[in-house]
Amino acid sequence: MQFKPAIFTTLALSYLAAATPTRRTLPASQCATGPIQCCKSVEPATSAAVSKALGLLGIVVQDVTALVGLTCDPISVIGVGGGACSAQSVCCENNSFHGVVALGCVPVDLSL
Template identity: 70%
Template sequence: MQFTLLASLATLATLAVATPTRRGGEPASQCNTAPVQCCDSVQSADSPAASSLLALLGIVVQDVTIPVGITCSPISVIGVGGDSCSANPVCCEDNSFKGVVALGCVPVDLSL
């Protein structure tokens, strides 16, 4: 029994080390809070710039490490026409602040 458990743990450890992780963000097609946003910057909510904007807007966040997109605009259709993002393409959980800030942003890869 112990040998089987050890063999299973060794196999899992090997798979964990060998499994590649994506470094460029999730594919833009996986953003279920569409549209994908293009933000001038993405910072932690406790950064000076983000915390100042959040305070001015009266936004209280529970997690001060949540990524906040600053000065964002939507990217409507990926790969069609001229839509692109030369700054920070992100998928955000809350885009309801008219582009000033977006909450819970994760980087996306526009090429996927």
């Protein structure tokens, strides 16, 4: 049996693609946890910026894989065209920190 580099490369890339996590995006209409947030940045709970903000607020995050929004404002998606967000629009489980942070966020597509 002769080694075929093209077959090996194709198989390796297909396994890599299957193992790479994809970022889930939610239609705006499916955000049932409160108003959609427009956050200046959205990062994993383990990032340095998020860890610092959470530490200053005394917040302990149980799920270290969760996305956390920083510097967030609620937006409205009512009506045609919906709300506008020049940063990252997200649907978050916990928005009770006055816009400083929002916990358990999922990216939202405002056009859906």
